[in-house]
Amino acid sequence: MCGITGYIGHREAYPIVINGLKRLEYRGYDSAGIMIYDGKNIQLSKTKGKVSDLESITNASPTKKVGKIGIGHTRWATHGVPNDVNSHPHFSQSGNLVIVHNGIIENYDTLRKELISRGYTFKSDTDTEVLVNLIEEVKKQEGCKLGKAVQLALNNVIGAYAIAVFDKTKPNEVVVARLGSPIAIGVGKNESEFFIASDASPFLEYTKDVVYLEDEELAIIKLGRAIKVRKIKDDSLVDPNIQELKMNLEEIEKGGYEHFMLKEIYEQPKAIIDTYRGRMLPDSGIIKMAGVDDNLNKFLNAERIIIIACGTSWHAGLVGEYLIEDMARIPVEVEYASEFRYRNPIITNKDVVIAISQSGETADTLAAIKLAKSKGAFVFGICNVVGSSIARETHAGAYTHAGPEIGVASTKAFTTQITVLSLISLKLAKSKGTLSDSAFRMYLQKLQLVPNSVEQLLKIDEKVKEIANHYKNATNCLYLGRGFNFPVALEGALKLKEISYIHAEGYPAAEMKHGPIALIDENMPVFVIATNKGHYEKVVSNIQEIKSRAGKIIAVVTEGDVTVKEIADHVIEIPETEEALTPLLTTIPFQLLSYHIAVLLGKNVDQPRNLAKSVTVE
Ligand code: F6R
Numbered sequence: 001m002c003g004i005t006g007y008i009g010h011r012e013a014y015p016i017v018i019n020g021l022k023r024l025e026y027r028g029y030d031s032a033g034i035m036i037y038d039g040k041n042i043q044l045s046k047t048k049g050k051v052s053d054l055e056s057i058t059n060a061s062p063t064k065k066v067g068k069i070g071i072g073h074t075r076w077a078t079h080g081v082p083n084d085v086n087s088h089p090h091f092s093q094s095g096n097l098v099i100v101h102n103g104i105i106e107n108y109d110t111l112r113k114e115l116i117s118r119g120y121t122f123k124s125d126t127d128t129e130v131l132v133n134l135i136e137e138v139k140k141q142e143g144c145k146l147g148k149a150v151q152l153a154l155n156n157v158i159g160a161y162a163i164a165v166f167d168k169t170k171p172n173e174v175v176v177a178r179l180g181s182p183i184a185i186g187v188g189k190n191e192s193e194f195f196i197a198s199d200a201s202p203f204l205e206y207t208k209d210v211v212y213l214e215d216e217e218l219a220i221i222k223l224g225r226a227i228k229v230r231k232i233k234d235d236s237l238v239d240p241n242i243q244e245l246k247m248n249l250e251e252i253e254k255g256g257y258e259h260f261m262l263k264e265i266y267e268q269p270k271a272i273i274d275t276y277r278g279r280m281l282p283d284s285g286i287i288k289m290a291g292v293d294d295n296l297n298k299f300l301n302a303e304r305i306i307i308i309a310c311g312t313s314w315h316a317g318l319v320g321e322y323l324i325e326d327m328a329r330i331p332v333e334v335e336y337a338s339e340f341r342y343r344n345p346i347i348t349n350k351d352v353v354i355a356i357s358q359s360g361e362t363a364d365t366l367a368a369i370k371l372a373k374s375k376g377a378f379v380f381g382i383c384n385v386v387g388s389s390i391a392r393e394t395h396a397g398a399y400t401h402a403g404p405e406i407g408v409a410s411t412k413a414f415t416t417q418i419t420v421l422s423l424i425s426l427k428l429a430k431s432k433g434t435l436s437d438s439a440f441r442m443y444l445q446k447l448q449l450v451p452n453s454v455e456q457l458l459k460i461d462e463k464v465k466e467i468a469n470h471y472k473n474a475t476n477c478l479y480l481g482r483g484f485n486f487p488v489a490l491e492g493a494l495k496l497k498e499i500s501y502i503h504a505e506g507y508p509a510a511e512m513k514h515g516p517i518a519l520i521d522e523n524m525p526v527f528v529i530a531t532n533k534g535h536y537e538k539v540v541s542n543i544q545e546i547k548s549r550a551g552k553i554i555a556v557v558t559e560g561d562v563t564v565k566e567i568a569d570h571v572i573e574i575p576e577t578e579e580a581l582t583p584l585l586t587t588i589p590f591q592l593l594s595y596h597i598a599v600l601l602g603k604n605v606d607q608p609r610n611l612a613k614s615v616t617v618e
Contacts (some may be wrong), residue, residue, distance in 0.1 A: 002102035003027040003087075004183065006071035007204045008174050008223060013037075013070030016059070016093025020202025021072045023252065026260075026406050026613040027102075027198060028076025029089035034058065035098050037171055038067035041096055046087035050607075059525050069171065071164045071196070073100040076612040079108065080125030080254045090129040091222070092136035093120050096168045097146075099132040100528045102198060103160035113447070126309035131157065135165060147220040154218070154232050160363065162213075164196050177218040177232060182361055182389060183210045183225060185219060187242060194221045197425070198244055199385070201252045201404065208245040210386055214238075243387070252387040252404045255584060259605045261499070265591050266458060266612030269451035271412040271586065274401040275419040282444035285437065287427040291380060298378045299428055302352040304331040306377070308340050308368045309356040310615070312410040312494065316417035317356050318487035319583050321467070323421055326580060327435055328428035337368040349376030354424075357381070358405055358413035359614040360388020369393050370536040384413050398424070407606045408613050409499050410593050414491060415454075415584050422447060422581065446578050450585070453575040457588045460572060464589055467570050468596035471525045474502060478516060478551075479590070480509040481529035482539055488583045492527060492590035499598040499608045499613075510541040520551040525615075528595075529586045533579040543567055554587050555558075560615045 007013040033052040043064040047053050051074055053544075058065055062500025072087035080086035088100045105111070111134055113320070116122075118145050120133050132154065139149035146167040154161070160180030167173075176196055186195030186203035187210070195203035200210050211227060213219055217238060220228040229238040257263035279289050292299060294393035298326030305324060306318035314336055321332040324539025335345070341364060346351070353372040357365045360383035369379050369390060386401050391397060400416035426443055430433035433444075435444055471477070477496060481489035491505035497504050507516055509528065520526065526546050530539040540563055543553055549565055555568040558576055565571050576587040598605045 002076050003100050003198045004071070004100050004162055004164055004196065005198070006100075006196035006438045007193070007387060008069045008173055008221060009188060010068060011193065012066070013068055014065040016206070017070040017072040018051065018055060018058070020197055021054070021074045023201040024198055025051055025074050026408055028074055028612045030077045030082030031075045031084070031608050032073065033087045033089050034070060035089045035166070036065060036071040037069040040608070042065065042168055044089065044091070044098075046084060048087065058497045060124055065348055068487055069166065069174070071098065071100050071166060071174065074382050078104050079127045088472040090124060090126060090132050092132045097136050098166045099128060099135070099167075100164050101128040101131060102162045102177070105131055105157055106159040107157065108133060108159075114509065118321060130167040131161070131163070132165070142436065146173065147175050147218065147228075147459070148178060151218055151230065151235055154179070162198060163344060173220060173221055173222040175218065176213065178213045179215050179232070180366070183213045185213070185221060187211065189225065191226060193222055193223075196221070200247065202253070204245065204247060204249050209242050210245055211240045211242055214392075215244045229241065244387075247404065252406060258514050258593070259407065261409055261411060261595055261605050264405055264407050264412045265435070265588070267403065268412050268588070269313040269455045271402040271416050272419050272451045272454065274403070275416040276423060276447065279423055280444055280447060280475055282441065282448050285441045285444065287423050287430070287444070289398055289427060291382070291398050291421060292424055292427055295378065295380070295535040296398050296431060299330075299352055300431060301350070302330060303348070303350040304333060305352045305354060306347070306372070307332060307334045307354045307356065308337045308365060308372070310337050311363055312363050312414050312491060313356040313358060313417060313489040315413050315487045315494070316421065317354070318490070319418050319484060320354065320356075320421035320425070322484045322487070323425040323580055324428065326434055329434045330428065335368075337362065338364040341368040341371050343524050347372050347375040347377050353377045355379060355381050355390060355394060356417055357388075357390045358384045358400075358402075358410055358417075360385040360390040361436050362390070363615060366390055366393060382417055383414070384610060405599070406613070408603070408608055408611050409495055409594070412451055414587060418583055419447075443578060443580070446581055450577065450581060453547070453577060453585055456575055457585060460589065461592055464572065464592040465596045467572075467591050468600055470570070471552070471554070472597045472600045474523065474525050476519065476524060477504040478512070478519070478524060478526045479504060479506040480512060480526060480542060481506070481586070482509045482535045484580055484583050485531065485534055485586055486514065487528040488529060488586045488590070489527075491587060492594070495591055495594035496597065498611060499594055499605050500601055502597065509539050512542060513545065515548070517545065520549040522550040522552070525552045525554060527554045527556070527590065528566050529556045530561070531556070531574070531579060531582045531586065532561065532576075534582065541569075556589055
């Protein structure tokens with residue numbers, strides 16, 4: 001949801017800011033803008049479209065690229081359509097203050113009216129232009145410095161924000177602040193330069209020292225001085241915590257793949273290993289997970305587990321429900337975080353809540369966590385981004401170690417979330433005695449084989465591409481699965497929708513006859529998961545029902561299958577494993593299929609329209 005990047009130091013700011021914007025484009029790509037301060041004037045360039053469009057504009061005016069201070073923005077529109085005027089940065093009325101903003105100011109209309117009554121006029125429809133003028137007004141009224149004005153103004157704001165503000169009349173500093181949207185500050189040697197960004201990826205090659213602002217914190221970044229961090233509410237000073245980043249540059253580059261999504265699909269064997277390494281010890285027959293071990297009694301005594309998440313993470317949560325109930329026999333409910341937070345749910349201190357999020361920044365999931373905590377529940381997080389807001393907000397948790405996921409369509413996050421959920425289920429089952437020691441050990445052995453099986457599955461890429469070519473012009477598709485693979489059907493449909501814009505629906509296979517069967521004709525491709533232990537005969541009957549209505553069947557089956565092969569139009573085989581672990585395999589062909597269809601249709605795979613990787617607004 002919008003990317004912010006900035007630089008203040010001894011180097012030319014433009015290349016750092018523009019390259020940073022390219023790395024943050026996964027966060028939004030409706031429009032982009034940049035301001036460079038050349039020592040005298042602010043040079044502004046902004047446009048509807050992508051960072052590459054912005055680059056074309058700035059390339060035509062090289063003088064606009066010269067200067068040692070810059071801030072930039074790539075936008076995912078909230079207030080105001082994506083056009084040149086609504087693009088960030090925004091100026092205050094005097095032209096002295098410039099701002100970039102990620103988030104939503106909910107009371108912007110009231111503030112706007114108040115500012116209009118004081119003589120302010122507005123060029124854009126954005127809440128951001130209201131905020132920069134509010135800061136200017138406070139600065140004027142109080143006669144204070146920029147940092148103080150930002151602090152006072154933000155106390156009048158309702159909503160979410162990560163902002164960077166620059167004042168032409170005090171050009172040696174940048175003020176940043178956050179509430180609900182992330183902001184990272186990279187610290188150069190001896191404070192000779194600073195980098196600002198929504199995540200650390202834009203400045204990885206310059207510094208590994210980073211300060212992540214906490215919610216309701218503001219930082220004054222001045223050259224040659226230590227960062228000053230204050231609480232927005234009461235202006236009290238906070239000690240900035242400088243952390244050393246472990247991430248490296250290769251992890252966030254495409255590494256020879258045409259798209260991040262493809263790279264991330266292929267990274268899954270390693271991502272799964274990285275996720276269970278050190279936690280699962282098949283030879284000793286144990287699972288060690290500090291976050292679970294330290295709170296084992298809370299899990300074991302829980303009256304129920306509530307899983308909250310959004311999108312793909314919600315689908316992983318659904319697999320988690322099947323796993324935990326089947327293995328550990330603890331009742332589980334899976335909720336959309338966005339519904340949970342607003343429906344006055346019944347939560348008690350006997351509940352354990354598991355929040356799942358790749359980015360760790362999803363606004364709805366974060367709000368749902370806060371609600372659950374306020375009602376006394378113990379909240380456990382499963383996140384991919386280390387140090388993210390959700391990782392910090394939860395009582396305990398487990399990281400997925402998938403590495404940075406840049407493609408907007410989530411792939412390796414899904415399989416690593418399922419890996420963590422499998423480990424938790426197995427651990428709880430062993431502790432509760434609902435799974436025998438031999439069954440437990442057998443699962444560990446099988447889970448250890450999964451990365452190899454994924455590797456093997458990835459070799460069918462060419463075959464999946466052929467199938468994609470066959471069905472690329474479909475306008476509707478159905479995805480069917482049962483049991484552990486019902487969530488995979490939902491996930492398969494979501495992947496196709498989001499990157500190829502083909503309408504697709506996921507259904508429990510047996511539910512098809514209660515409605516969707518009416519859709520089936522010779523133009524309807526139906527993707528069915530028919531693994532050999534997952535109610536196989538029942539699914540075969542569902543396949544027959546589709547076939548007798550002329551539907552086209554593309555089936556994902558277990559190696560060596562005979563029956564489905566005879567009926568289906570296309571068959572993709574997955575290596576044999578335990579049914580509970582099949583989602584880690586059955587999802588792979590669907591990821592590849594969506595990828596190839598989108599590429600064949602000429603869609604922008606890594607940046608599908610209207611989407612953003614990290615949804616920090618509700
Ligand atoms: C789909 C996708 C989204 C996210 C959802 C939650 O491919 O990426 O549906 O899964 O926005 O995001 P996180 O997991 O970051 O909370």
